[in-house]
Amino acid sequence: MSDPLFSPFTIKDLTLRNRIVSTSHEPSYSDDGLPKDRYRAYHREKARGGVALTMIGGSALVSPDCAPPFGNLELYRDEVVPYLKALSDDVHEQGAAVMTQLTHMGHRVVEYTGDWIPAVSASGTREPAHRAFSRVAQQTDLKRIAREFAETAQRCKEGGLDGVEISGYSGHLLSEFLSPHFNFRTDEYGGSLENRLRFPLEVYAAVREAVGDDFIVGWRLSIDELYENGLGISADEGVVMCRAFEEAGADFFSITRGNVDTDAALTRMIPPMFTPSAPHLEFAGWVKKQLHTPVMHAGRIADVATARFAISEGLLDMVGMVRALIADPDLPIKTQQGRADEIRPCVGASLCIDGIYTSGRANCVHNPATGREEELPQRISPVAEADRKVCAVVGGGPAGLEAARVLAERGHTVTLYEASDAFGGQVALAAVNERRRDLIGIVDWRVAECKRLGVTLKRNHYVDPDEADELFAGVDVVILASGGAPDPAVGVPGDELVIDTWDVISGARKLTGEVLVYDDHGGHQALDAIEALTRTTGSIEYVTPERSVAPDVGASPAIGYFAMMAEHDVRSTVLQRMVGIERRDGRLVVQLKTEDAKTVREKVVDAVVVEHGTQPDTELYAALTSSSKNDGLIAVPELLARRPQPADTNPDGSYVLYRVGDAVASRNIPAAIFDSLRLCSAI
Known part of the structure; x- marks a missing residue:
């Protein structure tokens, strides 16, 4: 079939x-x-991966x-025309079509830029x-803007x-x-639906006259706007x-x-992780049934099975899979070749959007090659057999x-040692929080x-x-990815009294009473700890x-x-640095101070949880450095140029160490995944 x-x-x-x-x-x-080049390479890679249509210029x-x-x-x-021509030629050469969105963003801008x-x-x-x-x-x-749409x-x-x-x-x-x-206008462009449609229809007419009947012109529309006051565009309208x-x-x-x-x-229009898959697909299918014109829709359709269902059930004519293709531009060709189990999954981390x-650029949480196609390969090339290590x-x-993974793709023989009984490191710890459980896909795919x-x-x-001497006998390359331990010591008197977030998130420590969570990191970890703490x-x-x-x-x-924090009445205090902790009458007194302020606030709590990043485990690295050909060093110029690393600082060494x-x-x-890809793809 x-x-x-x-x-x-x-x-x-x-x-x-x-x-x-x-x-x-x-x-x-x-x-x-x-x-220019980076933009063109990004879309060329999608076309090479088998997508039917790649659309550039969201909000162009x-x-x-x-x-x-x-x-x-x-x-x-x-001056954009030659760049568009180069991009369209590249995409067409790979067998795909290419279009762009055209827009005037109205009030959705940052006014003090450009x-x-x-x-x-x-x-x-x-x-x-954007304020x-x-x-x-x-x-x-309106006349000018309609003309600008047409000219563009x-x-x-x-x-x-x-x-x-x-x-x-x-x-x-x-x-x-x-x-x-x-739209609160009182002229012929406001009020009734007929009036509100007037300017968009004038824009369409200007565009159609400019490009002719043979050129494809479609619409991206937000309907059923879901405003709480009910004043937005309804589904029927x-x-x-x-x-x-x-x-x-x-x-x-x-x-x-x-x-x-x-x-x-x-987040309701472009849902992140911890939300249902394809939440608006059924709605889009309902809209399609009311129309005669082809309909496409994108909205957390992140897997092939859901995409196939959307087409087979007639809900859509074309299925948008932007974030899934950011995670793996080869998704179409892998599916067509019966290799769907090799697709790198979109885990919904939303780093691409945020x-x-x-x-200043979209990033995939676990595909660092996306957006860096000129520097890093989406497909890893094997080395010659004589160069295998x-x-x-x-x-x-x-x-x-x-x-x-990358070393094995290169054709090298690889053994990986993990100290615990499960893979994943801090990703596995983060996935303990149900809100971030989909992150485990990063680990599962690589395993x-x-x-x-x-x-x-x-x-x-x-x-x-x-x-090490026995284990690495005959080994050419040793990669240390042994991580580290939580580093709750923020360098103030009494910081030995604190608890790290790892123990809280994992459930190793269950705290009661009043707790202060001090975040000197800025990532998810402190928030994950707070979510765990709300239970006890x-x-x-x-x-x-x-x-x-x-x-x-x-x-x-x-x-x-x-x-979550609002529902549990978690107080948030910014611009206060912890300057000391002391034990007093069986509780902890935390001293907090805003820089340049004279007042020191004291907060009495039962426990202090600190997130302050990770301290690298250097014991094995220190033990192996003297036996390495490169003194354990990574040469940054070669790393950035993706050239082989030098290995000549210690001629008596047994292996290179990174x-x-x-x-x-x-x-x-x-960043951790990026480290490994750019290093190992040149080994």
Whole structure:
């Protein structure tokens, strides 16, 4: 029986090779607002991996009066055409189609970036997520913006794209006209549904006239906006809007549900881990039944089985799998070749979404090659048989498992030693929290890949320095990924009285009474500890010297934590550094101080939990260094250039020795995996 997911599909005169689409999104990979080499490589890799259609330029801008909030493509510039042509040629060469979204973001901008042009919106509203104050669009603005949409669409056609998607996405300018939540106009562009449709239809007409009938023009629409006050676009009204665009000649619809005004609302539209799979799929299927035009939808459709169900049951014509393709751009081809069990899973960590704000680029929590295709391989190439080596990896956390996987892909013989009875390291600890249980997919996939590739996996084997000479006899490469231990000592009097977060999260320590959680790290760990503490303690206060709570936790996962803390009345105190702890009358007195303030606050509690990162375990490294050919050093220039490491500082050495992940310094999950990939892919 043929797989419905790989049946061809035709839009206008364009036949797609299957039903899998990377829908429009902005990974912030642009260079000076243009889709240069990095952008092109990212989409070329998706096309090579078998996707049918890759859509560039989520929130690609049509007008210079729209400040780019997250590295958006500036398609209103004439110089973009050659870059689009190079990208479309690359994608077409790999057998895929390519389109882009076009938008004016209205009030959804950061107004003090770019050229500092005042934001423009349907009714002069302020958008809560980016906090811009906007001016009311005048009718002369509307004529200009419609013309800019049309001119930008012409550039896209000249650049060889197969089509464009006009954005009526929640919070963007056209949606501000469509939605009664933001449209308070009293002219012919406000009030009735007919009036609210007027400007978007004028934009569509201008675009269609500019590109002709042979060019694909679709819509991305947010319908059923789910505002609590009920003033947004309803499901029924949204279908009426779709029919109006259908009658005007739209070639496809990309359907979303909800709004993006707040972080919490965004997580309902683009759900992170700890949420149901494909929560809006049934709704999208209901919309499709009301229309005659092809429909696609993306919304946590992260696995092949769900995607196949969406097509086979007629819920969608095309299925969007953006985050799944960020995790593994080879998802389509692996599925088609019967290798679905080799697909690197999307675990819903949302680093791809949050990264455009926190680090200026989308990152995958466990595929560091995504967005770095020019520097790192998505597919590991084997070495020549004569260059194959015997390798030992110590530590079965994410860094060690990645090192073993990559070395085995290179064709080397690999043995991995893990001290405990289970793999995963701190990822396994994090997955103890039900909220983050999906992270275990990072471990499970690597363990399965190591087994497939013939890695010898040895659990319950702590590598003692005394056995190293015998254990590593005949070994060419030793990778230490042995991690470390929690480091709760923050360097203040009395810090020996504290408890580390690992003991709390794992359940090794169950605390009662009043507890202070001191976060001098900024990641998930302190929040995971608080969630564990809510089951046994009576009162919790979170304290950090930072200006905000858990600054390294992105908005998508943070929302769930903050709701949990509110429900358990956890007090949050920022800008206070712990300066001392002392035991008094059987309890602990914590001294807290804001920098440059004269007042020291004293907080009396029953326990203090501290998160302060990880202290590397250096015992084995110190014991092995003198026996290594490279003195245990990694040469940074060679590492960054992905050239083989020098191994000539100690001619009497037996092997080369490297450290990765927390064995070097306190690292997060993507950094630990990145360490191993860029080192081991050059061995």
